[in-house]
Amino acid sequence: MSMELDVFVGNTTMMDMNIYQLWLDGLTVNEAVKVRMDEGALLECEANKEVLTSDTMDQFRTFQMCERLLHFPTKLANQLLFQIPSQQQGVLIEKYYEFDCVFARELLGKKLSKGTKKDLDDVSCRTGITLKSCRRQFDNFKRVFKVVEELKGPLEENIQHHFLLTDTLARDYAAIVFFANSRFETGKRKLQYLSFQDFAFCAGQLIRYWTIGAVDSLVEDKDVDLEKEFLHELKDLKVLVNDKDMLDQHKVLVCAALQGKIKVYRLMEANFKNLSRALINLAAKLTHTKDVRDLFIDLVEKFIEPCRYDEWTMAEITLFLTHYTNAAHCLGTFSHQMVWDRYMGVIKSCILQMYHE
Known part of the structure; x- marks a missing residue:
């Protein structure tokens, strides 16, 4: 009895963006499997729970191995360990650096220090965002801040250049860096009705018109400090x-x-x-x-x-x-x-x- 098999061999790293989002949300493998089962993955894939668990675990392992590269997005395209199509690289980076506005609102204006990071348990409880996701988002804020705070030139452009983010996301990160640097008061009770996007809009106005760079494009640190x-x-x-x-x-x-x-x-x-x-x-x-x-x-x-x-x-x-x-x-x-x-x-x-x- 003879059998014919079609075999395909390749080295492209296969990544499921739906599972990637579950990993970014800070779910465990078992929690992610339950979500996938609730969404009908068993019927769609004609698989059992063990296969689904194995697939989820394999995807999570791949994401964890890629994470160190996502900390320095410009290196992702030049590495040889993972063969990832350029379009998918962009999606991986953008999703990794996306953040929950309710989380950003909690941290807005605070110093991105170890002390603030210790309070993330409370932030997680208030926002309903997993602690793992809170830590990832906080570390991203701090990483961007550290990279661009001493750079010359426009803040938003520096963020785009070093982290390969879209215009909108780079603009939001510019607001976070600006608030972390100037330490504007945002936590008072009378300000609680204001959203992150409210403050981000105002930060954009201050950066564009009140910083040193608003009138002199040749100065250093022009988008971080207000013009004295x-x-x-x-x-x-x-x-x-x-x-x-x-x-x-x-x-x-x-x-x-x-x-x-x-x-x-x-x-x-x-x-x-x-x-x-x-x-x-x-x-x-x-x-x-x-x-x-x-x-x-x-x-x-x-x-x-x-x-x-x-x-x-x-x-x-x-x-x-x-x-x-x-x-x-x-x-x-x-x-x-x-x-x-x-x-x-x-x-x-x-x-x-x-x-x-």
Whole structure:
């Protein structure tokens, strides 16, 4: 009795991306097998549980062997141990460095130190993310931070170059590095309603317009530190509230532009000086490190909460901030227009992102 067999021999490393995700999620082999069985893998593969367990174990072993290469993504393409198609390499890297926004929100603004890592048990309990996954994500944050913190050039581009991430993911990592460096306060109770993406958007605005690199593309560490000279110049904006004539003129211009356009006009008119002082005083304090760190809590307490209490809509906030900014250009004696626009452009964008109706 003769038999014919078709045999294929190759050296391409076979990786199942669904199983890879289970490994990234921090599941054990047995937990992953149960998930696969619940998803109908036994019927799909016409296999029994033992075969499924063996396959899962083999895949997990391959991922663990590849992990050291994923720590340095640029080396993955040049190694010879695993023959992985270039497209799949990109997927492996991207998925390995993806993170849960709820986890990133917990760590945002904290120092990426051993002490923080010790608290990951509590973070795991609060978020429902496995401890193994929390540790992987934390180590990724720390690794990216260590690699790019001393590099010259744009933060986002450096992350893309060294870790081969997509634009979106590199931008999110830039926000994490920026917050870890500047240590902005994000943990206060009044800030808990803000998501990671809210803060990431604001970080992007600060990086783009308030860092040294916003005005000088040749300096070092340009996207990590806020420009001190600019922060010092913000003190000059105090004239908008300290000069009574200028304050009154500013109010007249804003009120004229908004009359009949917003329902909260009367409240705005009555509270204009308080709202203006809140925005200007916040600017004048940013020469101090502690006040820089308190930027977001100050925005919430001094501006967002009063507007929310008076039931301003997002559209009304947008109109007010637009005309409030533009009206300063009509003040003949106000001579700090460039600093004003640079400041208010970021503040307006951040407030609109943070103002949840």
